[in-house]
Amino acid sequence: MRAALGGASALGVAGGSSHWLPESEGVELREITLGELLRERARLHGERPAIVFDEPHGICRYTYRELDEAVDRLAKALIAIGVGHEARVAVMAANSPEWVLLEYALARIGAVVVTVNPAFRRAELDYLLKQGDISLLVAAGEHRGFSIAGMLADMLPDLAALDGGERPAGGAYPALKRVVQIGPATIAGALAFEHLLERAAETSDEMLAAREAAVTPAGVMQIQYTSGTTGKPKGAMLTHRGTVNNALLAGRRVGYLASDVMVSAMPFFHTAGCVCNVIGMAAVGGCLVAMESFEASRMLDLLERHRGTIVNAVPTMYVRLLQDERLAAGERDLSAWRIAYVGGTSIPPSLMLELKARIGCDPAIIMGMTECSPIITQTLPDEPLEEKVGNAGVPLPHVEIRIVDPATGAVVPIGREGELQIRGFLVTAGYYAMREATEAAIDAEGWLKSGDLAVMDAAGHLRIVGRIKDMLIRGGENVYPVEIEDRLLDHPDIAEAQVVGVPDAEFGEEIFAFVVARDGKTIDPDGLKSWCKETMARHKMPRHVAVIEATPKTANGKVRKVELRDLARTMIEEGRA
Structure with a gap:
């Protein structure tokens, strides 16, 4: 266990206060965009598998070289239809190859992906399109039996007559210029994804290079809307620098390798999917076997078929995996599975110990929030198992945290509850078009107020004990x-x-x-x-x-x-x- 470090200039826990001063752990932050990261991976691991979708309706695979080339093609097509620098593009679909291509391609040209849960209904989508000033909506026509196409027909009565073209200015959504369709379910009037790709020929290599050169690590890469359990949802703006370094540092701590194969159903519209999974595997040159949706027996099938080494899931998913009849009967070969990555507000130690006992995989527990790109703390792999499963670890490198009295703002002593606050490269650039909300959440010194009640021990381990409002x-x-x-x-x-x-x-x-x-x-x-x-x-x-x-x-x-x-x-x- 790491010893507590004292003194104002020391790294780690500052004396007897619940204040973790940032450590580098011998690694520097990278000044790199997501588009540059993919180019780098394509050079280093060109023929290695990057993304696999192995679904009952078909298999899609990309090596890093193929992925980089496909992203270039889509990036050119997006430029051709007028997607500008910093344009906000909403993606409303379940996990799919197109989602991954859009995440990289929009990042490559300096546009911003705005993630949308495909389960949204009219009021939720209406709010996001307006508040986010969305210029392009990329959507599936159907999700789990619900007709998104029908909802869009009601919301955009002019769409059906456009035949894939631009919408006229004005109306309820004045910023929205076009709708693009993903998948087989038709959205009347939308531009089909395959027809979008045909537009790539209109953009030269030089035009793409110029757009790519204008993208900076400090630029906003994506907007993730908070859940809105209280008040209106807020769009947290996450940067290239924040998300890419978060994925790099989290993967480094847990020990990801280029030979790793992650199997996960975490949704891409959440940071757990599009950052921890997509960027997390790209950061080491590993392979992501992504599932469109979670189904326990099928995930176990994929782990066997692809010799999966990592699973990223929430506790309820692990519960379902452990209930599998073939697993209970000893008929599963999960010998390659070595890491069980997990986050959430309630992670039962007994569940993590059961995973270790029955399967042999080691738990890696995280605490994160959307506004922090997303991971704040993570367990240390070399700590004793019984200790590791009882906390959320210590901050990632270059991350500073403190626990303060919510009433006074004073840092509390070790072992006392208070509000968790975070500072560093990972903190959101703010909430889109919500200055007052941004100023309320992030103070003048850069501290983000989490709203979580937490406790820090003498070695810096964090434990979340609740929400202030709860x-x-x-x-x-x-x-x-x-x-x-x-x-x-x-x-x-x-x-x-x-x-x-x-x-x-x-x-x-x-x-x-x-x-x-x-x-x-x-x-x-x-x-x-x-x-x-x-x-x-x-x-x-x-x-x-x-x-x-x-x-x-x-x-x-x-x-x-x-x-x-x-x-x-x-x-x-x-x-x-």
Whole structure:
């Protein structure tokens, strides 16, 4: 374990304060754009596999050389249809080869990819198109049975008559010039992706080179909209420098190799997919086997077929993988799998220990947020397993963090809860067209206020204990829902747990726990309360327990606790909890 370092000029933990001063760990930040990174990988690893989509409906593979060439072609086509420097291009589709090409090609010409969850409905897309000043929308015509094409026909009544051309100025979306279609489902009036590629011949090599030369590492590469659990969603602007270095440093810490094969279903519209997976593998010259969507048995099939060495997933996905019948029967060959990469607010240590015991892969646990490109802290691979699974690691190189009293702003002593704040290359350039929100989140010295309640130990390990807005006070005791959620997730029959506070005449607030059972399991609320009595402090025990089929989530996959609070109050009023 790393020793605490004292003194104002030292690196690591500053004396007895919860303040981690940035370490370089012997590696410098790279001043490089994403387009340059791909060119570099193509030179060094030209014939190595870069991206594989092995779906039931077909297989698509790119070596690094082929990927670089395909990106050049798409970049030229985008220039030909008028996509300018810093133009904002929204991509609304599930994971696909076209998504990866767009991520690289837009970065190469200095445009900005704006990620859109394909599950968005009209109100959500309407807000994003307007607030983000989107000039080009690239969309799939259908997603999981929902007609995006039909929604766009309602939103853009002039689209059907355009035949792939530009929209006239004005209307509800004055910045939106064109719609491009990905995939087989037709969007009437949109330019088909294959026809877009035909436009590449209109752009010379010299024109592409000039556009590429104008792109800088400090430039905005993508905009990721926050989930909007409170207030309007905000578009976090992430730079080439922030995302590329984040992927490089995270991969270096965990020990990624050029021979690695990552199998993952993390969505590209989230930083876990487009940064940690796409850029993370490119950073070392490894191969990403990307899934269009998660399905446990198929992911295990792909791990066997492609000799996968890394999985990036959230805890609920790992739960599903471990429930696979063929895995339980000892019929899976997962001997190549060596790293289980995982992030999230509740990562049960018992789940990580089970992965290690049954499969042999080592857990790599991270704490991140969209505004930080995204990874802030990550576990150290050489630490003892039992210690490693109980925290979110220490900051990446060149990252500074501190934990402050939310009321006073003063740095708190080691071991005391406070708000996590972050500073460094990874912090967002701000929220697009939201100056007040940016100034509220990032102070004049560059510190980003996370809104997370955290604790730092003497060696710099970070542990998230909750959200400031989620903390509840029961009988004068501060209670952090995430601590109770973590404990509930140790129960062998629970796949998901969420805790909220509800008003109580005696204690001010009481604890209400919602749980989702693992497949094939049933949970008795009274029995769970008895289990809680044996495993947690009295003031943390849930007074109310409800078993539900699924937790309500935002389009970006974050739990909507406001809905759970409303549901909890309703269930109490009706005597159902």
